[in-house]
Amino acid sequence: MADLTYRQAVGRGIAQEMARDPRVYFIGEDIAAAGGVFKTTEGLHERFGPDRVRDTPISEEAITGAVMGAAMNGLRPIAEIMFSDFFATCWDIVANQIAKARYMTDGQITLPLVIRSANGGGARFGAQHSQAMENWAMAVPGLKVVAPSNPRDVIGLLAASVRADDPVIFLEQKSLYASKQDVPEGEIVDELGKATLAREGSDVTVVALAAMVPRAVEAAEILAGRGVDVEVIDLRSLVPLDMTTVLRSVAKTSRLVTVEENPRLCGWGAEVTSIVTEEAFYDLDAPTLRITTPHIPLPSADTLEDLAMPSSATIVTQIQRVANG
Amino acid sequence: MTSATDSSAIGLPVPTERLLELYRMMLDARLFEEKAHKLFFEGLVKGTSHLALGQEAVAAGFAAAMRPDDLTFCTYRGHTHTLLRGADMAALMAELLGRATGCCGGKGGSMHLTDVAVGAMGSYAIVGAHLPIATGAAWAAQARGSGQVVVVFFGDGATNIGAFHEALNFAAVWKLPVVFVCENNLYMEYTPIGSVTAVPNPAADRAATYGLDGIIIDGNDVEAVYAAAVEALAHARSGDGPLLIEAKTYRHGGHSRADPGTYRPDEEVKAWLDRDPIPAFRSRLEAEGVESATLAEIEAASSAAVDAATEDARNAPFPDPATLETQVWADGGSRWRT
Known part of the structure; x- marks a missing residue:
């Protein structure tokens, strides 16, 4: 067992899946060299290299579009949207494109992708960096919506999300990043849809x-x-x-x-x-x-x-x- | 700004069989869409449809130059692009008619024709949305070293939406193997593109912003398009990054279904109808010595293929109600709770 923060659990969860499956890539704003604005992804860039952990411009439509297109062509990508409020800037890609592609093509398109984001309040960031937007995602058919409450579940549910063949919106509650828990060593994998x-x-x-x-x-x-x-x-x-x-x-x-x-x-x-x-x-x-x-x-x-x-x-x-x- | 309007200018002799193939492709597309238009007025094609009549040379020129594993992303004006990548004509017609045998089982319709098996990765109905998605497919091609090139077609109207600019910058910075092809038919929908855009060439004039050359081609000259496509695909495949090409063309009809396009000046319409890519190309083929009988044979075959596809679609069953709640998830179902 190791004392692990929710923040560290994010990095460990991504690393667990990237080490296991070479098709897993990770992109987002400030996530590579800087290790993420919440320091959730420190060390991934060094460990997995600049091709698999890659900084993007501030272009949420390009980021979400990129993981959609990449998932259509053989990758199992993870994107970070820095604050979940920013989903509003790329909601077309998420709600109109990613969520509907499989149904509209009668199953021709499979999108094994995860979009992670820091969600929710408690950090004194004001109305545009604090929203709990899980209901936006829940309301759109075609999106799975996951929101862990503790470090162990961050790892297990992130693994389940990466391994799912459906698009997953993975919401980390930013006020929990500093919370700690004893977490077992070794691989942790959960199942989606189990309370x-x-x-x-x-x-x-x-x-x-x-x-x-x-x-x-x-x-x-x-x-x-x-x-x-x-x-x-x-x-x-x-x-x-x-x-x-x-x-x-x-x-x-x-x-x-x-x-x-x-x-x-x-x-x-x-x-x-x-x-x-x-x-x-x-x-x-x-x-x-x-x-x-x-x-x-x-x-x-x-x-x-x-x-x-x-x-x-x-x-x-x-x-x-x-x-x- | 560079310009590639003449295949001979870039030293690319196109063999006669390929020229005849281009002619067949354009004819298939033309006759398919004319039939779709007719079926719309018969009440058989529901909802809406956006025809690319007059723009066939762009789709044919690129499709003929692409490798089978290359990927096409197109817009809601996408019948032609999907067909010319090799999608089954009857399955496309059936999709327009909302039948079970449609390429999307009736769940997509005219604006979402898709045939992943032939690299037609979808028709996207939100203007500009597919540019970032195509960019992502190109990122996967780069990451996997697959050698694929992605070609993404969009209208002039898309050059004024944010996704266009996000995708071009992203693709340029990551040097992705994607060719962006703007089909500039002069009208964003009902409004002339020139009246709502700060530069005269809506795509090409923006290229420099992303460190790209502004390439303009004659989108009504199928040989010129094919030559430009061969060159662009080679460039993208070599790892030199994306290209942005603006093909000047014209929509013979209105924006969608019953729009007669009366907002367009008569003389403009006439000038472009005189430049219809199909008769022009036919005359050129005859001038180059192709026998009339050969062309007539191609024409008869295209016509028969469209008739057969139409008959097939008309006779196809409607979707099984049991499919209503299928294919939301990868397990084939739509269950969201236990």
Whole structure:
């Protein structure tokens, strides 16, 4: 076991796959010589050389187009979009081209590619460098959407994403980069579409993603002291969505809370909740509850940003409403 | 600025069989699209269609010069490019008619004709989007040392969108084996390109920005196009980086389906119809001693091929409803949850 940061896990995950498969290439802005603006990719350029780890111009359409075209012609490329907000500058390539190519050609085109990006708030970067945009990607048929909550999962899910024959949007939550975990040595490979139990419990099911997972677990520990036993599910991917794990948990707890970092409207929690109410309504003993960031752009000031994003304290207060209901 | 408008100027004698092949290719494309236009008005081709009538020489000249493993990326005005790389004519016609035997099983339609097996890597319906994608395919060719060249066709309108500039810079910096071919038919859609562009030659005049030569060719002279294509493909294949070629041509019809193109001055239309690449090339072949009977044979064969493809497509079944939710993912399905 080694103490590994979420940041280091990104580099280790990419290295694991590049060492295994010579078809894996990695491109992006400042990712090679500079090691990435978040220092997630340090050492890759030196280890794998300037052909396989290559800096690009600030050209998000060229970057995403490049990995699409390369995936059509024999590579299994990884691109980095520095901040997930920048997906807005290349959404045509991602949503109109990458997501639809296979369906429109009735399976002639296969796109084994990964687009990684630093997603989400908590870093005081303001509204254009802090968005949690997982729902944009989730809403487009043809994209897989992955968002790990801890260093071990970064490696395992990144490996699964690189090995998938479908395009994957891989969202790293930037406020987690400094978080640490003991991670086993050796190859780690997960499967997409498998949620995990971050904490077992019997009273309330709390479904969370990425940075909301550690906050939900922290809230659960506080609630345990107050006699509420919370089960926390780490979804890990939105597409595929592991409803089996969610429905099994709700059958046990009869209560559902989702914790989303994204702004309120059309968040993934609405989809999870609607499936639970359609398929497990009679398992429920209380109204479902969605905890989200308000439907606002994210502010920069630390006090305002902290107020906007669901905190463990907010989660505790909100869960108590459901637990007592 | 260099100009390659005459094959003899670059010392490239084209054998007669190749010239006849170019004639056949242009005719196939012309007759296929004239039929598609007719079927549109019969209500058999649904949605929209964008014809390249009058622009056949560009597609034929390049397709004839490409290696079988080279890759073509084209636009929603892509029937001709896809056909001339060798896609099955009946499968293309069936795709226009929304049939199960269509090249994309009816899921693509006129604007997305694709036949990966022959290197026709797709028709892209968002203006300019395929330039970065073609660039990426060229990056893979470079990385794998495959020796492939990628040729990407786009209209004059695409030169004013960001993706054009991102792709050209990227391809130039990485010295990628890609040939960018602008088919300048003078109209972005309904608006003259000159009235919305800062330079007279929308592609060639931008080439210097990316350290490239601004190459202009006569896109209505199939021999000139073929000669330029041979040269460009050799350049790109040798590792010397991308090329940008602007082919001057003209769309005989409007932008799409029923657009009669009445915004174009009559004298301009007439001047370009007089320069129709097919009759002009036919006269040249006759002048070079090709017998009328040989040309008539090619014409009859093209016509028969289009008729057979049309008949085949008309009789083809509609897509099986069970295919609606297939091929979103590589496992063949569309399942997004457990």
